[in-house]
Amino acid sequence: MNLPFSYPERPFVRIIMDAAINGDITVYSTEDDKFSNPLTPEEVASQGASVDTVITFDPETYEEKIQIVRNEVNLEDVKRFRLKEIWFFDEESATMKVRILGIAPLLEVKDNQGNFIREQPMFWVYYPSIREILAREKTFNYGNDAAPNTWEDIMEMRFFSSYIYKESNVRDERIQDYMSGIDQLLEADKIKREIFNFEHDLWSY
Secondary structure, three states: OOHHHHOOOOOHHHHHHHHHHOOOOOEEOOOOOOOOOEOOHHHHHOOOOEEEEEEEEOOOOOOEEEEEEEEOOOHHHEEEEEEEEEEEEEOOOOEEEEEEEEEEEEEEEEOOOOOEEEEEEOOEEEHHHHHHHHOOOEEOOOOOOOOOEEHHHHHHHOOOOOOOOOOOOOOOOOHHHOOOOHHHHHHHHHHHHHHHHHHHHOOOO
16 A cells, blocks of 8 residues: 555655755754754755765776765665644534644664664654645556546545554653553554544534
């Protein structure tokens, strides 16, 4: 279900990175998820990049030279995203609705041997600021190549698979801070049921 996010013609993370580097949108630091510290396009471009020192030899004089090589981030290492959402009860339609507030690409951090260590959020994007750009970007549509979806369609229809990793709480903790193992998934499912039950209990039969 989430394969369109890695659509090779125009990956989702590439759309976000290009918009941020070109200055079309403002992205924010991951120090918190409140969109409080904006990043410059230069800071975004350096996200995940590394610098190596390489020793080379001049083919004529055989002199040893030291070169600084910049390794750009490999966007294929971004395989997941975090979404910040707000759920609310709409009195006009008497239903629960959801609005996406932010998107954060998660970059896989690896050691020198290429072994996975952890996932690291790169930056936060305020979703309303990029919504117009996503509405112009096409993505793969299962079963109908003649009418591709836009990324805004995907987000507004919530056509993706996900799980809950945090809800608003007084200690600002994530589920992994107080649960471990499979209990994290069970707690996420419990939060999802609470949202459903809240809407269900507002009706009378």
